[in-house]
Amino acid sequence: MAYGPKIVDHYENPRNVGSLDKASPRVGTGIVGAPECGDVMKLQIQIDEQQNIVDAKFKTFGCGSAIASSSLATEWLKGRKLDQALDIKNTDIVRELALPPVKIHCSVLAEDAIRAAVNDLKKKLEHSPTAEAVAAGAR
Amino acid sequence: MRLRVELLGVSLPVDAVDGGRSSDNSAALPTKCHECREPLATPLFCGACHALLQETVADHFAAIGIARRYEIDAADLRRRYLALSREVHPDRAAQAGLDPSAAARVSSRLNEAMRVLSDDLLRAEYLLEISGGPSATADKSVPGNVLTETLELREEIDEARHSGGAERLGAIRAQLAQQHTAAMQRVAALARQVDQGGETLKLLRAELNAIKYLRRLREEAARVEI
Numbered sequence: 001m002a003y004g005p006k007i008v009d010h011y012e013n014p015r016n017v018g019s020l021d022k023a024s025p026r027v028g029t030g031i032v033g034a035p036e037c038g039d040v041m042k043l044q045i046q047i048d049e050q051q052n053i054v055d056a057k058f059k060t061f062g063c064g065s066a067i068a069s070s071s072l073a074t075e076w077l078k079g080r081k082l083d084q085a086l087d088i089k090n091t092d093i094v095r096e097l098a099l100p101p102v103k104i105h106c107s108v109l110a111e112d113a114i115r116a117a118v119n120d121l122k123k124k125l126e127h128s129p130t131a132e133a134v135a136a137g138a139r
Numbered sequence: 140m141r142l143r144v145e146l147l148g149v150s151l152p153v154d155a156v157d158g159g160r161s162s163d164n165s166a167a168l169p170t171k172c173h174e175c176r177e178p179l180a181t182p183l184f185c186g187a188c189h190a191l192l193q194e195t196v197a198d199h200f201a202a203i204g205i206a207r208r209y210e211i212d213a214a215d216l217r218r219r220y221l222a223l224s225r226e227v228h229p230d231r232a233a234q235a236g237l238d239p240s241a242a243a244r245v246s247s248r249l250n251e252a253m254r255v256l257s258d259d260l261l262r263a264e265y266l267l268e269i270s271g272g273p274s275a276t277a278d279k280s281v282p283g284n285v286l287t288e289t290l291e292l293r294e295e296i297d298e299a300r301h302s303g304g305a306e307r308l309g310a311i312r313a314q315l316a317q318q319h320t321a322a323m324q325r326v327a328a329l330a331r332q333v334d335q336g337g338e339t340l341k342l343l344r345a346e347l348n349a350i351k352y353l354r355r356l357r358e359e360a361a362r363v364e365i
Contacts, residue, residue, distance in 0.1 A: 031286045031287055031290060032279075032286070033279065033281070033286045033289070033348075033352060034279070035275040035279050035281070035347075035348035035351045035352065036275050036276060036351070037351075037355075038351045038352050038354065038355030038356075039355075040286055040289050040290050040293065040352065042290055059290065059294070061289075061290065061293040061355075061359075
């Protein structure tokens with residue numbers, strides 16, 4: 001199967017590989033997996049006082065399309081408002097990377113990872129006193 | 140009374156033809172050939188008059204003529220599979236006047252049944268499916284922190300690869316083998332109880348999902364050369 005140049009680029013030069021401090025009240029972590037193929041994806045986002053996403057990192061153990069999907073997702077996440085993170089849809093990733101139909105589930109995994117990271121962060125913002133201060137600062 | 144079917148001199152008890160199911164056998168399978176009324180060893184075709192019966196309807200257990208349950212007698216499974224396959228072998232099928240293409244379809248149906256039933260994991264997955272349990276696509280849940288642990292182990296394997304940690308890698312491989320054995324035991328325990336439905340099916344789905352990650356980890360650990 002021939003892969004598009006954008007998948008290959010993200011696969012060979014993945015952006016934002018790494019980890020953020022999971023314990024930080026400003027970091028949200030999403031870990032998701034696809035049991036069908038055994039792929040696992042970790043995606044993390046970090047926000048500032050204004051709830052802008054200032055950093056995003058990922059670690060994906062899976063096929064090239066899964067790596068490319070999560071790499072692209074972190075690029076798109078950076079600079080967004082936290083509330084706009086969920087605007088990234090798997091169909092956008094499919095279109096941008098020209099993913100073949102058999103690899104669409106990789107983009108779904110990336111969308112799931114974004115949602116999991118956002119949910120984790122929102123939970124922290126609700127519960128942690130430090131994070132409440134962060135949230136208050138945003139208002 | 141136990142009826143027996145003679146297939147090429149191999150005698151198979153017929154009481155397993157209904158798949159060992161008693162009451163909930165919704166898709167009731169024929170126990171006698173509708174053409175010649177001889178007892179059947181498989182609902183796929185008649186060994187006596189060579190009438191081709193249900194080629195596709197039967198589940199894998201019924202196709203081979205064994206009880207529908209996780210526990211199997213591997214030698215018995217193999218004996219039945221070979222006896223049935225011989226019947227639909229092209230040479231013999233032609234002699235018996237069986238339509239060759241139909242015989243080939245039955246043959247591949249038997250091969251598929253054997254492939255699934257002879258593998259502990261595939262058999263558990265199949266039992267879950269025919270018991271109405273969720274697919275891996277529909278239910279991605281795993282027990283406990285399997286995803287996080289998987290991620291951490293993948294990182295450790297990567298580290299061992301880069302730093303030449305042969306000892307660490309050996310320990311990881313041993314740990315994964317142990318985890319796999321334990322996970323397969325949990326799968327077996329749940330697969331024996333699929334008829335309980337509901338929560339049991341969900342738990343089995345989660346254990347089977349976890350094993351997929353575990354297998355990928357083991358492949359990864361096996362691939363690393365230090």
